[in-house]
Structure formats: structure tokens, C-alpha cells
Amino acid sequence: MLLHFTKMHGLGNDFMVVDLVTQRARIEAEEIRRLADRRFGIGFDQLLVVEPPRDPDMDFRYRIYNADGSEVENCGNGARCFARFVRDKRLTHKRQIRVETAGGPLVLDVHDDEQVSVDMGAPRFAPPSLPFEADEDRLRHTLEVDGETLEIAVASMGNPHAVIKVDSVDQAPVERLGPLVEHHPRFPKRVNVGFMQVVSSHEIRLRVFERGSGETLACGTGACAAVACGIRQGLLESPVTVHLPGGSLTIRWEGGERPLIMTGPAERVFDGRIPLR
Numbered sequence: 001m002l003l004h005f006t007k008m009h010g011l012g013n014d015f016m017v018v019d020l021v022t023q024r025a026r027i028e029a030e031e032i033r034r035l036a037d038r039r040f041g042i043g044f045d046q047l048l049v050v051e052p053p054r055d056p057d058m059d060f061r062y063r064i065y066n067a068d069g070s071e072v073e074n075c076g077n078g079a080r081c082f083a084r085f086v087r088d089k090r091l092t093h094k095r096q097i098r099v100e101t102a103g104g105p106l107v108l109d110v111h112d113d114e115q116v117s118v119d120m121g122a123p124r125f126a127p128p129s130l131p132f133e134a135d136e137d138r139l140r141h142t143l144e145v146d147g148e149t150l151e152i153a154v155a156s157m158g159n160p161h162a163v164i165k166v167d168s169v170d171q172a173p174v175e176r177l178g179p180l181v182e183h184h185p186r187f188p189k190r191v192n193v194g195f196m197q198v199v200s201s202h203e204i205r206l207r208v209f210e211r212g213s214g215e216t217l218a219c220g221t222g223a224c225a226a227v228a229c230g231i232r233q234g235l236l237e238s239p240v241t242v243h244l245p246g247g248s249l250t251i252r253w254e255g256g257e258r259p260l261i262m263t264g265p266a267e268r269v270f271d272g273r274i275p276l277r
């Protein structure tokens with residue numbers, strides 16, 4: 001069977017996007033790993049799948065798979081590409097699109113300048129995937145990693161994130177610490193690992209070693225989690241510009257249970273077809 005797809009990216013975090021509303025296919029984890037390979041396959045950080053909604057109040061179901069084949073709860077850069085894709089493919093004409101994900105509902109707003117804002121819901125600081133106390137004075141936690149004691153903050157945007165404050169993202173030991181923290185036993189579902197440098201109260205630099213994909217040029221949920229932790233610790237104030245290796249996002253969050261809003265670009269690179277095994 002030939003599977004039609006579109007290659008897209010959000011600040012260099014790249015995706016294979018597949019419409020399973022007008023196509024029918026089952027893409028197994030092994031096939032995802034093959035397709036994700038940057039030499040033997042198409043190459044991507046995540047596979048994004050568009051399906052009909054299960055909840056009648058939603059427009060689509062948005063499913064996300066990492067390059068290692070694992071299905072996950074959310075992908076922020078992917079959400080912006082999802083919005084552009086469903087409109088480009090005429091699956092909807094709406095400018096405000098409601099999608100259901102494994103991590104909860106998202107609302108996508110496509111602006112005239114083709115930037116997309118995503119209501120990511122409220123950050124969570126002590127969900128089951130992040131078993132750490134999160135009362136008011138527990139804003140940071142220690143983690144023993146490879147003989148050293150790390151100070152981390154944790155937040156979930158549907159998917160789990162650990163945030164490590166560093167003096168310089170350029171000097172941060174992302175390649176060494178990223179995998180060690182991702183697979184640390186304290187994280188029952190593994191974890192995405194953000195390295196955050198505070199530039200000012202409205203600006204950070206960030207690198208993210210992503211669960212299931214490794215370091216990416218940008219991570220939308222990682223940017224949201226870093227800003228949420230920074231605001232909660234009094235280091236940051238909304239709005240915050242997040243500079244990632246692939247470009248910048250704007251994150252707004254007024255705290256508490258109010259939703260966190262992420263705004264940024266979404267680009268289409270090419271359309272293709274690939275035989276599925």
C-alpha cells in the first residue's frame with residue numbers, strides 16, 4: 001500500500017504527517033522506527049497522525065509517535081504543523097481547531113500570518129508520570145545521576161519534562177546527561193530533559209534532549225515546561241521568549257490553573273508517498 005504523507009517542521013523539529021481520515025493504514029512501531037531513520041527511511045523526530053475524533057466536540061484526534069516508535073501524550077511543535085496540515089489538505093476550513101490527544105484536549109488557532117497559537121492547557125507539577133512532591137515549597141528536587149546530584153524542576157504538558165537550570169546552554173552536558181536523566185528510574189514513563197539558561201525575566205535559551213528521539217532543534221512542550229517551572233520559581237514573568245537552536249517561541253502563562261499559550265511557526269517541506277510493508 002502506498003502511504004501519502006507530508007514532511008513538515010516547527011523550528012527544525014521535524015515530522016512525517018499522515019492523514020488517516022481519508023487513508024486507512026496501520027503503522028506498527030517497527031515500521032515507525034524504519035521510517036524515522038534518516039538514511040534508510042524518510043527521517044523525522046516524530047510521526048504525527050490525523051484521525052477522526054472519538055469525542056464529538058473535537059475536530060480531530062491527534063496521535064504522536066517518537067522516532068523510537070513510542071506513542072506519547074503531546075507534541076507542541078507538532079500541534080502547530082497539525083493545524084497547518086489539516087487546513088492545507090482541506091480536512092477543515094476552521095481557523096480554530098480542537099484536537100484530542102492522549103494528554104488531553106488542545107485548541108489550535110491559525111493566524112493570518114500563518115503563525116499558530118496552541119492552548120496547551122495548564123501545566124501539571126505532580127502527575128503520576130512525575131512522582132515528585134509539588135507543594136508550594138517543593139519547586140525543585142534533587143536527582144542522583146552518575147555520581148552527581150542534580151537539581152531539577154519537573155512539569156507535565158501531558159508529557160513529562162525535567163528542567164535543569166544551567167549557566168550556558170552552549171556548555172550544557174546535553175549528550176552525557178540527557179540519556180541518563182531520560183532513563184532515570186525516578187521517571188516511570190521516562191522523561192524529556194530540558195537545559196534552561198535564564199537570559200532575563202522574559203527570555204530564556206533552551207536545549208532539549210527528547211524522550212524517544214534524542215536532542216532536537218526545538219521542543220514545544222519542553223519550552224512550555226521550562227517556562228512554567230521558571231515562572232513558578234519566580235525566575236520568569238509572562239510572556240517569555242524561548243530561544244531554541246532551531247528558532248524562537250513565545251509562551252504566555254498567567255499561572256495556576258490558567259492555560260499556557262504557545263505561539264510559533266509551522267512549515268511544510270514536501271509531500272511524498274511511501275510503500276508500507
Ligand SMILES: N[C@H](CCC[C@H](N)C(=O)O)C(=O)O
Nearest residue numbers: 075076077159210211220221
Ligand atoms: N519527545 C516527546 C514528544 C515530542 C515533543 C516535542 N517534539 C514537542 O514539540 O513538544 C515525548 O516523548 O514526550
